[in-house]
Amino acid sequence: MPGVPRAARVYFETLAAQRCVLGVTVTNILVVDDSATIRRMVRAALQPVTDARFVEAETGLEAIERLAFAPVALILLDLNMPDMHGLEVLRFVRAHTAYREIPVLVLTTRQDEDSRAAALAAGATAYVTKPFAPAALAAEARKLLERGGVGAGR
Amino acid sequence: MTETFILFTLAGTTYAVRTRDVQHMEMVEEVTPVPNASPFVEGVVFSRGQVVPVLNLRTRFGFERLAPDLRSRLLVVQSGGRTVGLLVDSAREFAGIAADAVKPPQDTLTGLNGRYLEGIAVLNDRIVLVLDLAAVIDVAEPLAQGAKETV
Amino acid sequence: MPGAERETGRFSDAFLDDYFAECDEHLRAIRAASLRLDAGLDAGRLEPAAVEQIFRGCHSIKGLSGMVELGEAETLAHELESYLRTLHEGAHGITRPGVDVLVDAVMELERVIVARRDRAAIPDVSAIVARVRAIAAGGAAPHVPTAAAALPAAAGRRWQAVYVPTPAMLERGVNVNSIRERLQALGTIESAVPEVAEGGRLAFTFVVALSDAEPASAEWEPDGVTWTRLANVPPARAEAPEAPAPPAAARFVRVDLARLDDLMRIIGDLVVSRARLADSLERMERHVPAAEWRAAQEHRTALDRHVRDLRQGVMRVRLIPVGDVFDRMVFVVRDLAREYGKTVRLELHGKATEIDKLLIERMMDAVLHLVRNAVAHGLESPEVRQRAGKSREGTITLRASTVGDTALIDVEDDGQGIDAAAVAARARAAGVEVPDGALDADTLLELICAPGLSTRERADRGSGRGVGMGAVRAAVQEVGGTLTLETDPGRGTRFALQLPLTLAITEAIIATVGDRTFAIPQAGVSEVLEIDPAAVRQLENNEIVPYRQGTLPLLRLSRVFGVPEAPRRARLHVFVTGRGAAAVGIAVDRIVGQKEIVVRTFADRFIKVHGVAGATELGDGRVVLILDVNALAHAGEMRGVR
Numbered sequence: 001m002p003g004v005p006r007a008a009r010v011y012f013e014t015l016a017a018q019r020c021v022l023g024v025t026v027t028n029i030l031v032v033d034d035s036a037t038i039r040r041m042v043r044a045a046l047q048p049v050t051d052a053r054f055v056e057a058e059t060g061l062e063a064i065e066r067l068a069f070a071p072v073a074l075i076l077l078d079l080n081m082p083d084m085h086g087l088e089v090l091r092f093v094r095a096h097t098a099y100r101e102i103p104v105l106v107l108t109t110r111q112d113e114d115s116r117a118a119a120l121a122a123g124a125t126a127y128v129t130k131p132f133a134p135a136a137l138a139a140e141a142r143k144l145l146e147r148g149g150v151g152a153g154r
Numbered sequence: 155m156t157e158t159f160i161l162f163t164l165a166g167t168t169y170a171v172r173t174r175d176v177q178h179m180e181m182v183e184e185v186t187p188v189p190n191a192s193p194f195v196e197g198v199v200f201s202r203g204q205v206v207p208v209l210n211l212r213t214r215f216g217f218e219r220l221a222p223d224l225r226s227r228l229l230v231v232q233s234g235g236r237t238v239g240l241l242v243d244s245a246r247e248f249a250g251i252a253a254d255a256v257k258p259p260q261d262t263l264t265g266l267n268g269r270y271l272e273g274i275a276v277l278n279d280r281i282v283l284v285l286d287l288a289a290v291i292d293v294a295e296p297l298a299q300g301a302k303e304t305v
Numbered sequence: 306m307p308g309a310e311r312e313t314g315r316f317s318d319a320f321l322d323d324y325f326a327e328c329d330e331h332l333r334a335i336r337a338a339s340l341r342l343d344a345g346l347d348a349g350r351l352e353p354a355a356v357e358q359i360f361r362g363c364h365s366i367k368g369l370s371g372m373v374e375l376g377e378a379e380t381l382a383h384e385l386e387s388y389l390r391t392l393h394e395g396a397h398g399i400t401r402p403g404v405d406v407l408v409d410a411v412m413e414l415e416r417v418i419v420a421r422r423d424r425a426a427i428p429d430v431s432a433i434v435a436r437v438r439a440i441a442a443g444g445a446a447p448h449v450p451t452a453a454a455a456l457p458a459a460a461g462r463r464w465q466a467v468y469v470p471t472p473a474m475l476e477r478g479v480n481v482n483s484i485r486e487r488l489q490a491l492g493t494i495e496s497a498v499p500e501v502a503e504g505g506r507l508a509f510t511f512v513v514a515l516s517d518a519e520p521a522s523a524e525w526e527p528d529g530v531t532w533t534r535l536a537n538v539p540p541a542r543a544e545a546p547e548a549p550a551p552p553a554a555a556r557f558v559r560v561d562l563a564r565l566d567d568l569m570r571i572i573g574d575l576v577v578s579r580a581r582l583a584d585s586l587e588r589m590e591r592h593v594p595a596a597e598w599r600a601a602q603e604h605r606t607a608l609d610r611h612v613r614d615l616r617q618g619v620m621r622v623r624l625i626p627v628g629d630v631f632d633r634m635v636f637v638v639r640d641l642a643r644e645y646g647k648t649v650r651l652e653l654h655g656k657a658t659e660i661d662k663l664l665i666e667r668m669m670d671a672v673l674h675l676v677r678n679a680v681a682h683g684l685e686s687p688e689v690r691q692r693a694g695k696s697r698e699g700t701i702t703l704r705a706s707t708v709g710d711t712a713l714i715d716v717e718d719d720g721q722g723i724d725a726a727a728v729a730a731r732a733r734a735a736g737v738e739v740p741d742g743a744l745d746a747d748t749l750l751e752l753i754c755a756p757g758l759s760t761r762e763r764a765d766r767g768s769g770r771g772v773g774m775g776a777v778r779a780a781v782q783e784v785g786g787t788l789t790l791e792t793d794p795g796r797g798t799r800f801a802l803q804l805p806l807t808l809a810i811t812e813a814i815i816a817t818v819g820d821r822t823f824a825i826p827q828a829g830v831s832e833v834l835e836i837d838p839a840a841v842r843q844l845e846n847n848e849i850v851p852y853r854q855g856t857l858p859l860l861r862l863s864r865v866f867g868v869p870e871a872p873r874r875a876r877l878h879v880f881v882t883g884r885g886a887a888a889v890g891i892a893v894d895r896i897v898g899q900k901e902i903v904v905r906t907f908a909d910r911f912i913k914v915h916g917v918a919g920a921t922e923l924g925d926g927r928v929v930l931i932l933d934v935n936a937l938a939h940a941g942e943m944r945g946v947r
Contacts, residue, residue: 037323037369044319061481061509064499065470068507082361083485083497096501109368131371134316186920186928187821188912189866195911198920200928205920207911238911293911 027052028070032063033078045134049142060084074144075104079115087122094123103144156252162245165217170284177230182222196241201230208239233287251275256284317373324373325422332415335362336632351399360389377430378417384434385410388441406440408636463535466511479528492516568619573903577922579612627705628656641680648687648698655705660712671777675716675800683720683798712806717799723792728752747885750790754778782935813902816893819868822929824902829934832881857890882934889938
């Protein structure tokens with residue numbers, strides 16, 4: 001990776017190594033929502049379409065902490081969280097090379113058009129409105145996992 | 155369809171209850187009497203961490219009450235959400251009885267027992283009375299010994 | 306039960322328990338915040354943090370309700386959220402009617418959720434929704450000043466705490482959430498910013514205004530936190546301090562109460578085994594070398610301690626602060642005050658007192674009833690109070706505390722007290738025997754709890770459920786507690802509930818009657834006497850003995866239970882239960898000792914015998930019946946012992 005400081009390269013390589021333990025690819029899906037019930041529902045909805053492992057975060061700060069220590073293939077992000085708004089988490093993710101490529105699926109409130117627009121502008125790959133139908137969420141998530149990359153954010 | 159039953163004896167007669175209704179069986183140890191309870195409630199025992207009322211089937215069916223001995227058994231049964239212990243003379247056998255082998259009790263079989271029976275079966279020339287568990291433990295009034303029942 | 310829902314096969318059905326539990330948490334936080342909002346309004350200001358908290362709670366409930374398809378809750382929560390948003394954004398000021406509607410709406414929201422939980426008909430929310438919309442749309446309200454944001458920290462108090470997470474610490478359970486909580490306990494967090502440094506290392510920078518002196522840096526180091534004091538310059542923008550972190554749900558585990566019951570039962574078994582072991586050890590003393598035996602005794606003592614600690618630990622898990630229940634009372638009282646046209650102030654003491662969750666649930670209705678009575682009948686109208694020289698506003702005080710193994714809950718009012726003469730007259734008219742002369746508090750309590758005297762209560766709204774004073778006392782007695790009354794005509798009334806903290810293990814006195822052994826819970830016994838059998842007198846067909854300045858009716862257990870009495874003994878042992886004129890003495894043959902017993906209740910109709918509360922196993926394998934002395938005493942009364 002030309003142009004990337006050596007230390008950062010080591011960091012990325014470590015992440016990559018984690019990803020390929022014993023030749024088996026370990027995929028993690030990060031679910032960020034302040035409601036434990038919603039997190040459980042998201043897991044249940046996605047379980048049928050992937051054998052990825054789930055990592056949960058209750059707050060924006062925790063989500064960022066989790067990202068640093070587990071290779072994440074997809075982030076499901078709630079916007080309205082008390083400590084750090086989902087948009088800030090999104091901006092952080094898009095601002096750092098290590099995470100920029102991760103697809104982010106944002107959960108927005110039905111009536112909130114503005115948040116939706118802001119999320120897409122901040123780099124969300126896709127969005128699903130709450131309350132979500134589990135099948136719709138699963139389909140969207142699978143698409144993103146298969147693509148394995150970040151969309152244009154538009 | 156054949157179901158498994160536990161066979162027990164009471165005053166010389168053999169009765170049967172479905173094994174699926176019987177939680178477990180044990181020897182009768184000390185039964186603590188409960189004052190002012192019905193006459194055929196022998197008392198209570200502790201069984202598997204639960205306090206279980208003991209129904210003396212002898213008195214229930216109008217037979218003479220005898221002190222429990224080494225052969226007496228306590229059958230802890232469950233019916234209608236209740237757990238009750240049945241005190242019987244002895245209980246040693248299991249038997250499979252086919253559903254169509256159980257005949258309804260005939261009108262000629264008068265006496266208290268008729269009311270508590272689901273039916274009668276014959277096993278190898280032996281008459282086995284199949285109990286209606288729910289009726290047995292559903293106590294309305296105590297019935298005096300030897301009283302004839304009008305259905 | 307859960308999961309075996311009706312066959313709609315909805316995805317969300319499997320999450321209903323979580324839904325109810327989470328909504329419960331949110332509603333609790335909303336209630337507490339509403340109280341703060343209310344208090345703020347009384348003081349003439351708007352509390353932005355409280356508004357924010359209610360707003361978030363409603364938003365969360367809205368989202369969750371949408372997921373489980375509970376439309377009424379979703380709609381109502383949405384309306385509340387909109388209203389609160391206008392408050393939050395300062396478009397409207399807060400008004401008294403606004404808070405009233407808010408409180409009513411929150412109560413209605415809870416009712417909807419509870420209805421779903423109990424599979425009852427969901428109430429129609431259109432009326433309350435209209436009210437919320439109306440108040441939200443209502444014109445500009447008189448501007449209420451916003452509570453001043455916390456002043457920027459005084460000089461020398463602002464610190465920077467940098468937290469660098471590592472996999473090792475995460476494994477230990479140290480993470481940014483736990484660090485943040487600890488920081489919050491020290492002071493106010495002004496900001497929290499994550500950064501990825503050059504080497505790819507992640508760090509969280511917190512700016513904290515400490516309430517106390519310096520942080521103990523050495524304590525924080527092993528958890529990856531470094532402290533730096535900041536310059537005295539207050540932040541450039543006057544930002545409101547960070548809103549309180551979400552209720553630390555991550556630290557809590559939801560536990561099915563049934564599993565806790567299982568744990569308690571197992572502990573009960575453990576207590577019995579321990580007692581059996583003690584017995585065996587005693588018997589072995591003669592056969593074992595002294596040193597060995599002493600060592601065994603030491604181990605047993607240690608075991609005793611561990612079992613006791615374990616029991617207390619499990620009991621503590623079931624404890625919840627009574628403040629949750631008390632908070633509800635505030636809204637109930639407000640409603641009642643409006644209904645009866647009284648002005649009421651509710652004082653709550655001991656909100657932090659922790660009581661077994663099951664106990665609270667059983668007692669909730671009883672306490673509610675006492676509070677309702679206090680507002681409806683205890684307190685006078687403002688006019689009457691004024692004429693009597695009292696403040697127009699009546700006060701109701703709720704107190705909770707624990708003393709050893711007992712919880713005490715008081716409901717007190719400064720109203721007109723109970724008119725003993727009126728109660729006596731009504732009782733006589735209903736055919737109840739009333740002793741002549743002045744009635745003491747205990748007799749008065751007896752009378753008002755007697756069935757058939759609740760005509761006034763029947764006239765009250767909502768009392769169709771038949772919760773009379775009789776039911777209150779029955780509920781208290783059912784859990785092995787006692788209810789007492791103190792009243793002062795013209796000054797007020799106080800009901801005191803004394804409840805055993807543990808439903809399962811209790812101190813009992815072991816006694817024999819004839820050849821039977823019984824256990825009598827210590828809590829029901831006020832005194833133990835030894836009486837000379839010759840002192841017993843016959844009065845009509847009852848027996849009495851001299852007691853204090855008067856007499857005590859005597860009830861012989863041998864007669865109650867039809868057990869042959871032991872041959873004439875030198876002394877009669879008598880338990881005194883009840884107080885004052887309601888005291889009854891229960892005579893047994895011998896008192897064997899005192900023991901901690903595990904109470905196993907039984908409710909099968911075969912053995913639902915008056916006077917028997919359950920059974921227990923003494924350490925030596927004997928099964929012994931536990932007596933309900935209260936019931937026995939009253940049985941004696943019914944036979945005209947008095």
